[in-house]
Amino acid sequence: MTAQIELSNVDKHYGAFHALKNINLTIDKGSFVALVGPSGCGKSTLLRSIAGLETISSGTLSIAGQTMNNVPPRKRDVAMVFQSYALYPHMSVEKNLSYSLRLKGTPRAEARARAEEVAATTGLSDLLHRYPRQLSGGQRQRVAMGRAIIRNPKAFLFDEPLSNLDAALRVQMRKEIRGLHDRLGATSVYVTHDQIEAMTMADHVVVMRAGVIEQQGSPLELYDTPATRFVAGFIGSPAMNFVPGTIAADGRSVQLDLPDTQPLPMSRPQQAGRRVTVGLRPEHLEIVDPARAQLNLPVAAVESTGSLTYLSTAGEPEVTVVLTGRSNMRSGDRVGLSIAPDKVHLFDVETERAI
Amino acid sequence: MRRILSSITDGKGFDILLVSLTMIFLIVMAGLPLLYNVLMSFQQVDMFNLGTFSRPFIGLENYQDVISQPEFGLVMKNTAIFVFGSIIGQFCFGFALAIFFMAKFPFASTIRGLFLVSWVMPGLVVGALWGFILAGDYGVLNAILQALGVTNGTMFWKSDPNLSIWAVTIANIWLGLAFNMMLLSVGLAGIPGDLYEAAELDGANGWQRFSTITLPMMRATIGAVLALGLIYTLQQFDLFPAITEGGPANSSSVAQYWAWQWSFKLFDFAKGATVSVMMLIFVLIASIVYVWSTRHEVRG
Incomplete structure (x- = not known):
């Protein structure tokens, strides 16, 4: 196992607010890591720091062996699925999917073929000419994932992607995301406040509180041997x-x-x-x-x-x-x-x- | 009877009442004068039949007369310079300022608010201000241009026939800048921030984010701003009497000022009406563009 993303001694300050405190985390290539914790614990900030949407105040962040502290997001080669999906409302599904390819100057026919390919794997083939406003929540979710997949990035970052879906769809998408991860052999970092999502999807769960990693390990390790009272109360439902x-x-x-x-x-x-x-x-x-x-x-x-x-x-x-x-x-x-x-x-x- | 009354207090009748008040106002104050103006442009009007309604119908004679005037070409050219110069200037500077004020820095919204000063000032005051600024011998603009080494001689903005239309255009750009900036700021604020983040992660640089996200997302706003700009610019009148009075030798006269001259200087109301009907066609096109670009604003 080689490390795909490595954070060492990472700190993040917003003015006087200390959002991330001495974060040390290694994410192996091909693994599915969940960052979980109550709102305001710093999990989203950590994810956005990996993406480059936030700059870290100190420490080092490397992706695939390269230090990324000062590299802008567009050169980090990571894809992100946003909580709001952030689909481009003025573009059809096909254009949404192929946006990153078109920016790179990929020939039109090739971009289209790749979009069709990705649409087939995400079940969007019949919707290529629709606009985001004409799609249901689950379909939008798939477009957001397709947009990430088409780039074949070094890592997938998910920021609470299922929180806008209803319970039944959430359970289904949980399996689909994990299935895609396994098929693509991708490295995924998944932020959620729902410990069940973290437990069921991830190989490695990182529990955060108030900017600190409380404990990390496999889901069952956290369940069987919680290191702190907080982790014990957070993992497992109903609570301990x-x-x-x-x-x-x-x-x-x-x-x-x-x-x-x-x-x-x-x-x-x-x-x-x-x-x-x-x-x-x-x-x-x-x-x-x-x-x-x-x-x-x-x-x-x-x-x-x-x-x-x-x-x-x-x-x-x-x-x-x-x-x-x-x-x-x-x-x-x-x-x-x-x-x-x-x-x-x-x-x-x-x-x-x-x- | 009671049913009609109750429908006015709480039903469709109330809606109809509100709409009809507006419609009556519009028809009486705008619709009828407009029709009267169009009618007058096809009639022979002089001081003796001004008060009557039935006047000799002369077809397109007024139009032929107006077009065959020696200054017609110059006035049309000036109008085109004034309209397009103003719109392009207001839009570009307004957009640049709107984007500038989207950045978060101390007092950003206060300073943006201060820009509205130019918009709330009466046109005549703005005209007088710019009259001072543009003055040939003691004007601030010349002093600045000379200090910067842009020009050596004195530019007679108001009295040089090659510059006079530009003098009014510059003043009008300043006047409409804040309005453009405000509308465009609203449009910019309506674009969700995560779209830019998604585009950034998808590999878009600053220019690509502007051209593939900002511009297409602003299409409706830009259409509305440009259409309103055209309408307001064709309405702009105050600056002309305040700065150049259309001179020298009609070199800064535009259609709306010319129409006023026909009607209220030469008392040829038919020609004045004719020029304004010609302008009406352009305003109509702009209005259609405006209604089309704001059609999505109707929400149930």
């Missing part, structure tokens, strides 16, 4: 439950600050008496017979989607449990829960880092 607790005297279990709970055994010993935040994923909590349950909690609400049932408990903090299938629990019942020792996540109260 966080309950304050204290390590028991034996150092091998943790007592939650909830009434009617037994100490939860842990897989690794900890310092006795230490205050911690305990993270329990809703899908890792099992409903068991109250007699041998570790937690006995009153049920506040039961919501079913048909395939899944969400239980939430009364009291503070609220605990959410996800079960597959149905449940005959009702609000007011008591539920007995247990969890396997290796599924118990512990975080430092101060630093919020995993321990």
Whole structure:
């Protein structure tokens, strides 16, 4: 694996605002990398810095081995799909697709042939003479992708490309984008605030918060071993439950600050008496017979989607449990829960880092 | 009766009421005088039948007379210089300024607002100002040109027959600059910024972004600005009496000033009407272009 995009010690300031803080990131050739985080975390700024639409304040950025700090966007040979698609409204689909070729002075017939070729791979063959205003959201999305594909660039940059589509189309386009990436053998950087998109599409997920990379790794690495409480809460849906607790005297279990709970055994010993935040994923909590349950909690609400049932408990903090299938629990019942020792996540109260 | 009343307070009747008020105003104040003007250009009008409506019909005789005037060619040439010089100057400088003020720098919008001063000033005042600036012996323009070494001699802008039409044209460019800049600024602001970013990533340099994004996206605005420019320039009258009075020897007389001279200096109202009907044809073409380029502005 060779690195296609490399950022080392990259910082970006907007006046007094520190948008990117010491970013170090290597994107391998042919990989699909998702930048994910809440709005304002700097993921779009990072993407736009790679594109050259923002200049970085310090550090180095290289694409395919060449330093790009001062290279204008048009010479970086990267293609970007915008959230708004940014299609040229005064050009037909064909002209939108072939715009970059025509700028380079490609002969008209060749530009047309390439546009037709790309239209065939993106399912736009019948729409070549339409204008963007005559297209549906999904079709516009495809034109935006086709415009990127036709250039055969060093990297594809996606800036929340699916956020303007409805849920069903989003799921379909997710697969199409990933499929195109695999077929073209391209390098893709994908910005999203939706952790499900990041988890399902990417080989490598970069979680950002407040201009800092919190953690990066494969999707399941982030899910199984979140480095911080923030990553733990951000990855996974519904979000992880966080309950304050204290390590028991034996150092091998943790007592939650909830009434009617037994100490939860842990897989690794900890310092006795230490205050911690305990993270329990809703899908890792099992409903068991109250007699041998570790937690006995009153049920506040039961919501079913048909395939899944969400239980939430009364009291503070609220605990959410996800079960597959149905449940005959009702609000007011008591539920007995247990969890396997290796599924118990512990975080430092101060630093919020995993321990 | 009640149905009619209620439709006026909350229904189609209210729409019709608003439209008909405007239509009545337009017909009475613009439509009828226009028709009367056209009618008059086919009649023999003198001081005795001025007050009556039925006057001898003389066909195209007025037109033949006007065309056969010795100054006709000169006036048409001057009108063409004035109109095209003004429009090109206003448009180019206006566009350049509009693009300049799209850049973000301190007080950009305040300074842009100040440019409107030229537009809100009455034409006669602008004419007087430019009269001072263009004056041959003490004018600022000559002083600047001489200081820059562009010219050695004194340019008599207002009294040299080769320069006088250009003197009025320069003043008119200044007068219409702000209006052009404002309309073009609105057009520029309407182009989404991400189109430029997409074009930049697609490999377009500055000139290519201007020619393939800005210009085509501005087509409607540019059509409207040019058409309005033609209409306003053909309406421009105040600058002529204030700067050159059409002279020397008609060298800066244009159609609209000539029409006024026919009617209110020579009291030949038929000839004045004839010249203005000829201008009407050009304004009509400009109006059609204007309506065509703004047709997309109608939104339901």
